[in-house]
Amino acid sequence: MSFVAEFNSLAPETFVRRSLAATPTDVRNSLSKDKLSLADFACLLSPAAAEFLGQLSLRSQKLTQQRFGKVVRLFAPLYVSNECVNNCSYCGFSRDNPILRVTLSVEEVLREARALREQGFRNILLVAGEHPKFVSNNYLRECVAALHEESPSVSLEVGPMETDEYRPLVAAGADGLVVYQETYDRKVYTDVHTAGPKKNFDWRLETPERAYAAGFRRLGISALYGLANWRYEAISVAAHAEYLLRHCWKAQVSISLPRLRPCAGEFQPLTQISDRELAQLICAFRLMFPDVGLVLSTRESAKLRNGLIPLGITLMSAGSHTEPGGYTGAGREKLHQTVRGKIVGEGASEWANESATGQFEVSDDRSPQEVANLIQKLGYEPVWKDWDTALA
Numbered sequence: 001m002s003f004v005a006e007f008n009s010l011a012p013e014t015f016v017r018r019s020l021a022a023t024p025t026d027v028r029n030s031l032s033k034d035k036l037s038l039a040d041f042a043c044l045l046s047p048a049a050a051e052f053l054g055q056l057s058l059r060s061q062k063l064t065q066q067r068f069g070k071v072v073r074l075f076a077p078l079y080v081s082n083e084c085v086n087n088c089s090y091c092g093f094s095r096d097n098p099i100l101r102v103t104l105s106v107e108e109v110l111r112e113a114r115a116l117r118e119q120g121f122r123n124i125l126l127v128a129g130e131h132p133k134f135v136s137n138n139y140l141r142e143c144v145a146a147l148h149e150e151s152p153s154v155s156l157e158v159g160p161m162e163t164d165e166y167r168p169l170v171a172a173g174a175d176g177l178v179v180y181q182e183t184y185d186r187k188v189y190t191d192v193h194t195a196g197p198k199k200n201f202d203w204r205l206e207t208p209e210r211a212y213a214a215g216f217r218r219l220g221i222s223a224l225y226g227l228a229n230w231r232y233e234a235i236s237v238a239a240h241a242e243y244l245l246r247h248c249w250k251a252q253v254s255i256s257l258p259r260l261r262p263c264a265g266e267f268q269p270l271t272q273i274s275d276r277e278l279a280q281l282i283c284a285f286r287l288m289f290p291d292v293g294l295v296l297s298t299r300e301s302a303k304l305r306n307g308l309i310p311l312g313i314t315l316m317s318a319g320s321h322t323e324p325g326g327y328t329g330a331g332r333e334k335l336h337q338t339v340r341g342k343i344v345g346e347g348a349s350e351w352a353n354e355s356a357t358g359q360f361e362v363s364d365d366r367s368p369q370e371v372a373n374l375i376q377k378l379g380y381e382p383v384w385k386d387w388d389t390a391l392a
């Protein structure tokens with residue numbers, strides 16, 4: 001049975017209601033267990049559990065250090081294209097946004113990868129919008145093969161594919177696939193995905209399973225917080241992670257914690273999750289899943305990231321750019337707009353001093369070295385490559 005079938009019978013709203021009604025006694029009861037159920041997880045997300053944040057933090061910190069050591073792995077996103085056929089209301093790359101676009105050549109991708117290698121990174125997340133014409137499967141395979149020579153660990157965050165389409169990417173050296181469901185609320189999903197293949201909720205939800213079948217051994221999932229009720233999203237993500245741990249047991253599963261950031265199109269968040277609730281969420285995920293990686297990106301401010309690291313974060317991006325060519329300026333002479341799949345105004349002089357448009361504004365703009373120094377100052381070891389790949 002696929003996760004879609006399980007999810008259809010889950011009713012996350014029931015768990016949300018129970019979470020909102022939880023009492024301090026319920027929280028103590030959940031905290032007393034070694035192994036948490038989804039109902040316990042919901043309880044740890046409750047307003048009542050917010051009063052236990054100190055205790056949650058200590059438990060989460062201890063568990064993380066037991067399972068992962070005092071280590072934070074670093075990675076960098078490498079955006080190769082900001083072309084997209086989808087309209088996702090919350091994303092700067094949406095096809096109807098009149099932004100400056102570019103798709104890097106494989107040589108330009110290599111330049112970007114070398115710049116990241118010089119900064120220390122050995123763990124790269126290749127990111128691209130979804131556009132079969134500009135970002136073909138063969139192009140992605142060539143990018144992965146080139147990147148793999150520079151970086152032992154390459155993950156992908158690209159448009160979902162069929163299992164057989166993923167296999168050449170695994171063969172070329174990609175070992176991880178990240179796919180956010182964005183929102184697990186079907187109604188909100190329909191509202192914010194207004195055009196393009198991404199409208200298909202179930203197809204996206206089954207993506208990690210197809211990726212696993214193709215041989216990916218690191219799977220990253222998440223909601224994008226700010227679209228639907230955060231507790232509803234978190235309970236759904238937890239159910240999804242539980243499913244993947246049961247059915248894709250040879251893979252490492254990681255959970256990201258992205259909150260919406262400003263972007264082209266000026267979409268405003270539909271819901272809020274406060275900093276304190278985000279901290280509570282990290283602790284709840286750690287207590288529910290002691291061995292799952294928790295990922296924190298530069299969407300969050302330096303100050304907040306510094307404070308969240310000890311709670312249970314195991315993987316962080318640093319020095320990130322969300323525009324193609326962001327690390328070297330590659331591709332600037334090819335900037336254009338895309339109208340109905342056609343390139344318009346390529347290399348126009350009015351854009352001579354511009355960069356491609358980023359997917360969203362980063363918040364923590366420290367250099368990778370500054371982030372690594374801070375991690376060390378907190379008593380953790382910054383690790384620049386994926387250790388499992390290194391051991392293999």
Ligand code: SF4
Binds near residue numbers: 091094128130198
């Ligand atoms: S979220 Fe992804 S699919 Fe949607 S517009 Fe942005 S890049 Fe395209």
